[in-house]
Amino acid sequence: MAIRVICEYCNSKIDASDRLLGEKRKCPRCDQEIIIKPAEPEKRSVPVPGRVPVPAGIVTDARTPLKHSGDQIKRLMPGNLYLILSYDRIVAVWRSVENWMINVGSGFIPAKRNTESIPEHGHYVFIEGNVRHTENGRRLVGIRFFELSGYNVLISIARNENELLEKLSSPVPLTTTQKQLFFAYLREQFFRNFTDDTPEIIDYLLNQDERTTQVGDLTEQPFILGE
Numbered sequence: 001m002a003i004r005v006i007c008e009y010c011n012s013k014i015d016a017s018d019r020l021l022g023e024k025r026k027c028p029r030c031d032q033e034i035i036i037k038p039a040e041p042e043k044r045s046v047p048v049p050g051r052v053p054v055p056a057g058i059v060t061d062a063r064t065p066l067k068h069s070g071d072q073i074k075r076l077m078p079g080n081l082y083l084i085l086s087y088d089r090i091v092a093v094w095r096s097v098e099n100w101m102i103n104v105g106s107g108f109i110p111a112k113r114n115t116e117s118i119p120e121h122g123h124y125v126f127i128e129g130n131v132r133h134t135e136n137g138r139r140l141v142g143i144r145f146f147e148l149s150g151y152n153v154l155i156s157i158a159r160n161e162n163e164l165l166e167k168l169s170s171p172v173p174l175t176t177t178q179k180q181l182f183f184a185y186l187r188e189q190f191f192r193n194f195t196d197d198t199p200e201i202i203d204y205l206l207n208q209d210e211r212t213t214q215v216g217d218l219t220e221q222p223f224i225l226g227e
């Protein structure tokens with residue numbers, strides 16, 4: 001029989017054998033050691049009269065209020081995509097081995113060793129891409145966008161890879177130019193079948209919609225932890 005475990009470090013959902021109850025095992029995603037114990041039941045929110053709940057899924061309009069991003073992104077997850085865009089270029093990308101990389105025009109260099117290249121202020125969009133491992137390989141299954149702006153808002157990428165998440169504000173849509181930048185990045189960095197399982201992502205990036213703040217599946221699949 002399997003029990004649902006929630007990693008206290010990265011919030012990953014894990015299905016573990018009940019024979020492991022009370023034992024310590026490493027989380028398959030963040031590699032931190034956790035105790036195998038049943039997750040506490042989630043608290044159900046009370047519906048507000050007159051408000052229609054937004055399902056986790058395909059498309060969310062910018063006019064629909066969402067929870068604050070701090071309640072949604074706890075830490076950068078290895079395997080997922082994370083980018084920071086200005087209005088006309090990709091400013092930084094996150095790579096799980098190299099951490100945050102800053103764009104200096106000729107390429108991307110480590111932010112921690114090149115703080116002088118980090119812009120002091122500006123208005124940016126933070127992109128999270130949910131990547132899933134399937135029987136056909138890695139696939140991009142969902143994307144969402146958050147506002148990121150202010151003086152020295154980006155300097156935190158040179159200190160701690162997750163500190164920037166505390167500075168994210170409300171969900172925002174991408175402009176047509178930003179969608180073109182992101183689409184070009186996907187085509188340059190990944191195989192074309194990277195988005196085969198989610199054609200709505202490509203359709204969104206190629207259309208004129210400037211109101212949508214998330215597309216596709218942003219839920220996490222539980223890991224299976226056996227003996």
